[in-house]
Amino acid sequence: MINSYINQLIDYGINNKLLESDDIYYAVNKILKILDLTSFKREKNEEMPVFNEIMENIIDYAIEKKVLKSSTIAAKDAFEAMIVDSLLPRPSELNRIFYQKYKTGPMTATNYFHDFSKVTNYIKTERIKKDIKYLYQGKYASLDITINKSKPEKDPLDIISSNHDNSKYPMCPLCMENIGLYQTDNLAPRTNHRVVSLTLNHEVDKWGIQYSPYAYFNEHIIVLKKEHSPMYVNKKTFEELIDFLNKFPHYLIGSNAGLPIVGGSILSHHHFQGGRHDFPIEKARVLTTIKKNRMKVEVLDWPLSVVRIVGNNENKILDLVGQIFDFWINYSNESINIFSKTDTLHNAVTPIVKLDGANYNFYMIFRNNYTNKEFPYGMYHPDPSRFHIKKENIGLIETMGLAILPGRLEEEIEMIKKVLVNKESIDSYPELEKHGKWIKTMENKDLDNIDEFLKNEIGRIFEEVLEDCNVFKYGTNEDFINFVNKAIY
Numbered sequence: 001m002i003n004s005y006i007n008q009l010i011d012y013g014i015n016n017k018l019l020e021s022d023d024i025y026y027a028v029n030k031i032l033k034i035l036d037l038t039s040f041k042r043e044k045n046e047e048m049p050v051f052n053e054i055m056e057n058i059i060d061y062a063i064e065k066k067v068l069k070s071s072t073i074a075a076k077d078a079f080e081a082m083i084v085d086s087l088l089p090r091p092s093e094l095n096r097i098f099y100q101k102y103k104t105g106p107m108t109a110t111n112y113f114h115d116f117s118k119v120t121n122y123i124k125t126e127r128i129k130k131d132i133k134y135l136y137q138g139k140y141a142s143l144d145i146t147i148n149k150s151k152p153e154k155d156p157l158d159i160i161s162s163n164h165d166n167s168k169y170p171m172c173p174l175c176m177e178n179i180g181l182y183q184t185d186n187l188a189p190r191t192n193h194r195v196v197s198l199t200l201n202h203e204v205d206k207w208g209i210q211y212s213p214y215a216y217f218n219e220h221i222i223v224l225k226k227e228h229s230p231m232y233v234n235k236k237t238f239e240e241l242i243d244f245l246n247k248f249p250h251y252l253i254g255s256n257a258g259l260p261i262v263g264g265s266i267l268s269h270h271h272f273q274g275g276r277h278d279f280p281i282e283k284a285r286v287l288t289t290i291k292k293n294r295m296k297v298e299v300l301d302w303p304l305s306v307v308r309i310v311g312n313n314e315n316k317i318l319d320l321v322g323q324i325f326d327f328w329i330n331y332s333n334e335s336i337n338i339f340s341k342t343d344t345l346h347n348a349v350t351p352i353v354k355l356d357g358a359n360y361n362f363y364m365i366f367r368n369n370y371t372n373k374e375f376p377y378g379m380y381h382p383d384p385s386r387f388h389i390k391k392e393n394i395g396l397i398e399t400m401g402l403a404i405l406p407g408r409l410e411e412e413i414e415m416i417k418k419v420l421v422n423k424e425s426i427d428s429y430p431e432l433e434k435h436g437k438w439i440k441t442m443e444n445k446d447l448d449n450i451d452e453f454l455k456n457e458i459g460r461i462f463e464e465v466l467e468d469c470n471v472f473k474y475g476t477n478e479d480f481i482n483f484v485n486k487a488i489y
């Protein structure tokens with residue numbers, strides 16, 4: 001049977017343009033080596049199962065023959081990535097194809113690379129389908145709620161410590177050393193990992209693009225500096241983002257803030273995230289518009305403090321964004337608890353850019369990572385009373401209104417239903433201890449439609465989590481608008 005499975009996989013490779021006929025025995029022999037086999041017969045496939053089925057059969061064979069000695073998900077994923085790698089072009093070939101397609105248009109090139117990342121199962125399409133997704137009609141906009149079942153929850157304090165480990169190979173999941181790497185433990189499998197080279201802001205081939213294996217939204221792309229060097233968010237970053245948009249105008253692109261607590265999970269490696277998706281923030285109401293130099297600065301009605309700078313002149317946009325950035329970095333207002341500096345700098349910005357026709361829409365989301373005894377996780381971090389729903393850093397994707405909530409919630413919701421509807425004792429479910437106070441508030445509510453009710457509750461708490469991160473939350477909208485006016489003039 002294994003001979004048929006290999007034949008099926010080879011045909012899958014040919015049908016999906018991963019292999020050409022010249023490559024067949026080259027690929028077969030690599031697979032034979034991995035599976036510890038010594039012969040093969042090319043045969044016509046009677047049926048053509050889907051990728052996952054072929055791969056499951058091959059992996060079952062490998063486990064049965066003890067070629068693969070562990071059957072954990074991580075071990076199976078790594079083994080699958082190694083088998084798939086046998087079908088793939090070398091990175092340089094992929095680059096050539098990508099740039100050949102780019103001549104037709106940037107979207108032709110990214111469509112090709114995105115499809116490639118799906119057919120190689122680098123993007124875990126089937127697993128992503130299991131994520132729970134729904135809309136929550138919030139106060140500001142309809143928010144995208146996702147319960148992410150494929151990625152483990154990280155503690156913000158672990159993120160700070162893991163960013164200091166420089167002895168690992170590769171040093172982080174974004175490093176170029178991951179390309180083709182066989183990996184079974186804490187990092188995602190990378191043998192089938194490919195990066196396309198990119199020139200950004202005149203730095204020739206110093207950058208790369210890849211897709212996220214656990215796409216949080218459509219065509220979730222990661223743009224990374226090839227060199228493992230720390231994230232920075234400053235005027236240079238803004239130029240890099242705009243340059244990316246000029247090269248790939250159909251994408252949105254943004255960066256996490258460059259400081260711990262308010263930044264993303266990998267601060268040690270400069271990178272951006274983007275994709276082809278309309279985010280809730282784009283539909284936010286405009287509280288006030290200030291005109292400046294043929295641009296519009298819109299103060300948005302959003303749970304976090306955010307302005308959108310709109311204009312079609314790249315240099316003017318960069319000047320104005322730079323000016324607002326400089327003003328914010330040094331801005332303190334102790335009467336409303338904004339401390340720009342103690343022993344370190346606390347003010348930061350989450351920048352995001354998207355094109356709307358000829359106009360750049362440049363979002364600047366103001367952030368601050370000040371901590372004190374009362375707020376060890378951060379004054380502008382999710383409040384600990386909401387950690388049961390969301391404890392992790394609020395990164396750029398979430399600031400735009402797309403929640404990425406921990407996968408454990410799926411099971412916990414089922415337990416909560418048993419407590420609320422069937423009146424089971426909460427003590428029978430130790431996992432629910434952290435939800436105790438929340439469950440109490442729901443006990444006397446109308447629970448006829450418990451599923452909808454809980455979905456709304458979770459959406460509401462996520463919205464509050466975003467409000468927790470609002471750097472002007474101790475002041476008023478007027479305070480924020482005054483700040484923006486001062487920053488511009």
Ligand SMILES: [Zn+2]
Pocket residue numbers: 171172173174175176227228229268269
């Ligand atoms: Zn790195």
